[in-house]
Amino acid sequence: MKHRSFLLYLPVALLLTPFFLAPMAVIGTESFSGQHGVGAEYVKVVTDQGIRTVLYNTFYVAAMVTILSLLIGYPIAYVLARLKGRWATIGIFLIFLPFWASTVIRSFAWMILLGRKGPVNSILLGIGLIEDPIRFIDNGLGLMIAMTYIMVPFIVVPILNGLRAIDPNLPRAAAVLGANPWRQFLAVTLPLSMPNIAVGCTIVFVTSLGFFVTPSLLGGDLTVVSMLISEQANRLLDWPLASALAIIVLLLTIVIFALLRLSQLASRRRDKARSGVFA
């Protein structure tokens, strides 16, 4: 049995080895091939104040975009899950409508919308909410708005799938037991959709780490690592440093997900222990 289940990994391995593991090995080797001695690039990545700030910016933006996407995407998925038949199809169609325009165009549009004299600032100034235009395109605020807008569909779909898979009798049972709608949601629906929230957040977070066009147009003084890698690889032809940057981002991402997984396992163990009391 054990042998056979191992074989099930074969297609994945066949896909990942040439298209992910082998390129990563090439980049890993490249990152140690600098002229300044083995590992010098890593020392630079870790000690250079500018590069450290860029790495911090990258993960900060990805985290903020993930949180905002979840806050906006969950209610949308919740409403979509309750739509029936044709309305559900139309709803999902609308969610994916923005994909008909490229990221470049959508980012450019946000640059105009959020500009100093753009519609958003004009409206806010007009109704007297602000006295000076908000500098969306200079400080990273506009970047996070635009990226959230791009990423929301990616979190809606997995959560929608999760919500649809929940047996409608479960919230009903909670209602019978006296739970109000809010409590039904908190005690039944939300915990049951947690795995899908985790999937959606992972997709959004990892994709956000690699954004390039949107930060180029809307990043302002907030540089992210993809821009730095591109500059090193294309303009300065410093492939060892560009590779070291890519490897560091990969390692940091792995560490973050390992920590998440550990905390998940720990909480599951806690739940088991708790339910054991009643067993």
Added chain:
Amino acid sequence: MDTIRNGLSRRSVLKLGAGTAAVSFLAMPAIGRAAPTSLSVANGGGALGDAFKAACFDTFEKKTGIKIISAPYMEGARLKAMVEAGAVDIDVTDTDSSEAAPLAVAGLLDEIDYSVVPKDSLIDGAASKYWTSCYIAGCVLSWNTDSAKDGRPKNWQEFFDPKFKGRRTLWKNAAQTMEVAALGAGQTLDKLYPIDIDRAFAMLDGIRSSITWWTSGAQSAQLLANGDADFGMCWNGRVDPVKQQGGPIDYTFDYSLHTPGIWSLPKGGRNRDTAMKFIAHCMDPEVQAAFSKLIPYGPTNDKAFDILSAEERARMPSSPENRKLSVAIDGDYWLENGTKIYDRFNTWVVTK
């Protein structure tokens, strides 16, 4: 299969393989000598690509019967990967000199053969060892005409003077931005290099809170036309079309930086001789004048200016009238000092 397995020993199969390899090796020079029916020329596309096609590609095909296939822009990394893999399928590339310089040092470009490419009437610096400049773009002081009603900076010193109120838009890139900052610090056009980096950064410090960064040429023109910035550094090829269409934007060639667009040959290209003829064709005054009429980038062949009208010359950064108050970007300077300055610049941008 059966014949090989039964009738041939392993050794004879190897011999056969070696023989085939030898034959194809001998045959190769013959293939290489035959004139190709097409050339692949990578370029920036868009308005630039349209101008190249009408002025350079189509006329070359008419003259020689060799078709030019326009290929997408070759970033440095792609060119390096292509050459190092020995799979060079691009014959000529258009980049700017600051991108080509590191490629040349890394040994990724072929030398230009100036016995084929005529260089006598080319402007200073156009005929370089590893590339030939085919047009001159200008990095110019530009402004939104509505904002400029209350006055505009006349030069980079005023531009970098914090007393001059208004939002500035600058390229989020060390090269060119350090040059204008140095001019802001009072370095003169003829003594711009070596750049006094400390003084240039002091200039940037002074206006930090009023900088809006751009990363692409289209973006810079958009920011100025929208009024998101009041004045800025832009490439003339980007602001001029917006101005011609009546956008609220204007610029001056005073104190402009010249950045050459260049043709270069990725090392190991199969059609070197034809590629060289193509570059020679692009240096023709008629071809260059036709090109400059389509996009406001200046010719590198002085004779081309004779064909252009005074009105057309006024839009060219490199025209005899406009080049008086300008300076050419020094590619060698950036090659030597690039890494250090880019590091400091990137850190400056993100550190508040």
